[in-house]
Amino acid sequence: MLKNSRNHYDVVISCQSFKWFMTHSELPLYPKLSSIYNKIMQLAIAILLIVILLYIWALGNERYQETLNEHFNFISQQYLAQVTTGVAALINVDKEQVSNFIEQSASQSWIKDISYYDATGQLIYRSSEHSSINDLFGISLEKNNRSLVYIPFVKELRIKQLDGYIRITVERKLLMKKLINAGAGQYHFLGIMLLMAGVVGFLLTRGFNRFSRQSYRLTKNSGK
Secondary structure, three states: OHHHHHHHHHHHHHHHHHHHHHHHHHHHHHHHHHHHHHHHHHHHHHHHHHHHHHHHHHHHHHHHHHHHHHHHHHHHHHHHHHHHHHHHHHHOOOOHHHHHHHHHHOOOOOEEEEEEEOOOOOEEEEOOOOOOHHHHEOOOOOOOEOOOOEEEEEEEEEOOOEEEEEEEEEEHHHHHHHHHHHHHHHHHHHHHHHHHHHHHHHHHHHHHHHHHHHHHHHHHHHHO
């Protein structure tokens, strides 16, 4: 009987010791693990946020370049259409004014030259800075290929029939510079929005970390 009582007493003592060990060993371990988990989560969220922002930035930049190219082609084609309409209005009224009109139309800083060819391709009128297609593409002797710097646009000149062709040569860099300056505000706005998104993400991450710490303190205090 005494032996059974001693065994029972040993079991009670062992249970109480195990309970005391679990109670006192878990308390200091939780905040360490919680802090580590929070830091890992913060790092993962930060990396994910950076990847998303970089993707949005790259996507926006690609779209911005596409928009610039579209505007470049649109403005060049529109200007070519205006020149063609002006030449068509003068060619049967006052041919002497055609040359002056072409020279005046070529005075835009981003226009290298303007040329008027008849239906057979013979050059009739040209501006002072005229360069042939062979010169632009480096086909002529001792001429470098400048087709990436100067972009030619050609349009048929028709009144009652095919009366010729109008070619304008656009200096890409100068026109693109004007377009970039015009759209710089929108592009900077995109950058500011991305920066604000990054700051908000950082603040949310810090707030989550503080919330986790406060939750642990409340749990600890209620346990007491």
